Amino acid sequence: MPHRIAGIVFPGFQLLDMAGPVAAFEVAERIVPGSYRWRIAAPQAGRVVSSSGVAWEAAALPRAGTFDTLLVAGGDGIDALAAEPRLQRWLARADAQCERIASVCSGSHWLASAGLLDGRCATTHWSRTRQFTRRHPQVRWQPDRIFVRDGRFWTSAGISAGIDLALALIGHDLGEAVARRVARQLVVYYRRPGGQSQFSQLLEMERADGRFAGLLDHVRGRLAERHSVGDLAERACMSPRHFARAFVAETGITPARAVEKLRAEAARSALESGGEGVQQVARRCGYANPEQMRRSFMRLFGMPPSAVRIRTLRPS
DNA sequence: CGTGTTTACCGCCATG
């Protein structure tokens, strides 16, 4: 069964808010045929002109229950959309029946207007955070995030961040490996550093597609397992000594350090986007216990996991 | 918080 996505646009929507995610789903569908089906809809069916003047053909709003994911674009027209009681009622019905709701950019304004984000963590385009904080004080706005997940609700920052959001959804649905391939195909960062996050050396490394890219992918896909230097060397068909030397020459860091970085980055990503507890993240990322993860964070990032964690009301 | 044990790293040297 494909995931059914309903993308909502409206007069004055930001073209890239919807075009970016659709492109990501298109690539995902090509990699995993039958994984996604999407439909673009609008309050008024027909020609919908974006803020750029480029128009899209949209269907009428679909009935609740006919889609799994609702994806709302942003743009100047969002204020008019959010002000319509009829549309708020439609959104409430959709909320009751779909698996998750996502928004790009100022699309979160509509969700907030309908009260769906009350008490939840969410984000929006940086230029609107001040305004939205005033209008929707019940929402816990995270101004410095690329995207935020709180339970069934996924919101993302401005415009191109919709692609990051789509990659996160794809990662959730089809696995990290597929999401990474989609990112590579789109030539964008997978899990790009957001907010206070620093630039990732290992993301560069995987992009370099060097001799050890496959090995690193293998590790990344099995973070919960143990990966000693000896194991890695065997997998690379080299003696431990030669492997360590070649690895440093290729990547600039030592093998064990690379594994540690992969663990820590995955853990930080998970903690930053919320939805998982420290204990669970530590286990999933291959740390024997949260204490070990904490020490790793201090070594690599200079801050403990609690500093990057978002506490959510309804972890899923 | 110390302490024994394991692991990672690196310099050095041998081999082919």
Add this chain to the structure above:
DNA sequence: ATCATGGCGGTAAACA
């Protein structure tokens, strides 16, 4: 001679 490879042992760090 140069280079890729690999083994050994010491040191430091991380783990239990």
